[in-house]
Amino acid sequence: MEDTEPLQIEQLSTRTPSVSADEILAGFAPTYRFGEVSFDSYRPDPAHPSQADAVKALREFAAGIGNGVGGGFLGRLFGKKKSEPRAGIYLDGGFGVGKTHLLASLWHAAPGPKAFGTFVEYTNLVGALSFRKTVEALSSYKLVCIDEFELDDPGDTVLMSRLMRELADAGVKLAATSNTLPGSLGEGRFAAVDFQREIQVLADQFEVIRVDGEDFRHRGLPAAPESVRSGDLNARMKAEFDGKVVAVDDFGSLISHLAGVHPSRYRAMLDGVEAVVWRDVTTLTEQAVALRFVVLADRLYDKDVPILASGVSFDKLFTPEMMTGGYQKKYFRAVSRLTALAREAQQREPAV
Structure with missing residues (x-):
């Protein structure tokens, strides 16, 4: 019988890392899941021609990055020809049609410096660095990619519209994915009409490209495995x-530490x-706590960490009100990802 190394036990609830601005920015790159993707590795579905059209449009967009094509946002407003490209490109489509694959392929094809992160990661970046320092850091980039673009509250609407506007003014190219058209961002979450100006600023900066395909939302959540006794x-x-190396925590202590x-x-x-390994998982009942935990779920999924x-099983991690409320898309994604990581640990199924 072969000798095996013993477990090395850690605790997330004792870790409080100190991270510099440069280290945070260095993390704005595609995760290992999309670390080597390309336009060539994307396989368009012949039943949905918009997928091949999206590849073509993104190849052309990538070719224009870093060569001065299009100029800044204000330049496009005053005196520019209508045929010139906008500052950004926006991939709209359902879950599972390959939008993140395409966005990461664009990032890999573009010259640097460049950034790739989720919408939440950019709002967190502003929280960590301040708005002005974030603008200063990203204004020198040639491309900023925003995955899972979504507006869940008025503060994010104003924040991201300002950030995108200032980056576009600096000549930064923008690319985003979402399942909501930019003019519809925020609908169902707050009084979007009160922030129509900010939402329209975002919409005006993007050329929208529809990516059709089978939407994973219609498949429902995967069956969560039973929790371990x-x-x-x-x-x-x-x-x-x-x-x-295994991080073992009491769930309540971890939640408090976050x-x-x-x-x-x-x-x-x-x-x-x-x-x-989490002991005694309980249903999260406070919105702020739940949203914070969603971020951890995303980072665990990014790193493919089995759980x-x-x-309680992960399909009961959030209350029924949360799963049907304004943030339901975030919670749906978190449950799906945590379930995949749990199935990987218990059933040796790759988390996809």
């Missing part, structure tokens, strides 16, 4: 994660962790 957790952990760590540091908090947990 508390008494079996240690044995299952040793069986599944032998020789790995409140004291800025979400921009969650990625660094997971450095070196190969698996996580073993006791307590």
Whole structure:
């Protein structure tokens, strides 16, 4: 019988990483899942010609990055020809049609400096650096890619419209993905009509490209595996994660600890962790706590960290009101991703 390395136990609830602005910005790149994708590796579905059209449009957009094509936003407003491209390109389509693959392919094809992150990561960046320092840092970039673009509250609407406007004025090219057309951002979450000016500023900066395909939303959530019995957790952990660095935490302690760590540091908090074990998972009932946990779920999924947990199963992590409310898309995504990581740990299924 081969010897195996013993488990190395860590705790996320004791980690409070110090991360510099340069280190935070260095993390704005595609995750390992999209670390080597390209336009050539994207396989358009012949049943949906818009997918091939999107590849063509993005190749052309990439070719114009860094050569001065289009100029800044104000330049396009005054004296520019209508045929000149806008500052940004916006991929609209349902879940699972390959928008992130395409956006990452654009990032790989473009010259640097460049940034790739989710919408939440950019708002967290502003929170960590300040708005002005974020603008100063990104204004020298040739391309800024925003994945999962969504507006959930008035503050984000104003913040992101200002950020995109100032970056576009500086000549930065923008690219985004979402399942909501830019003119419809915010609908169903707050009184969007009160912020129509900011929303329209965003819409005016993007050329919208529709990417059709089968929408994963119609498939429903994958079945969450049953949680592990508390008494079996240690044995299952040793069986599944032998020789790995495992972060083992009481769920309540972890939730409390997250409140004291800025979400921009969650990625660094997971450095070196190969698996996580949570004891006594409970349903989250406070919106602010739940939204913070969604960020951690995204970072765990980015790093493909398998999860073993006791307590409630992940399909009961958020209240029914949360799963049907204004932030339902965030919670739907978090449950889906956590379920995939749990299935990877318990059933050896790759998290996709």
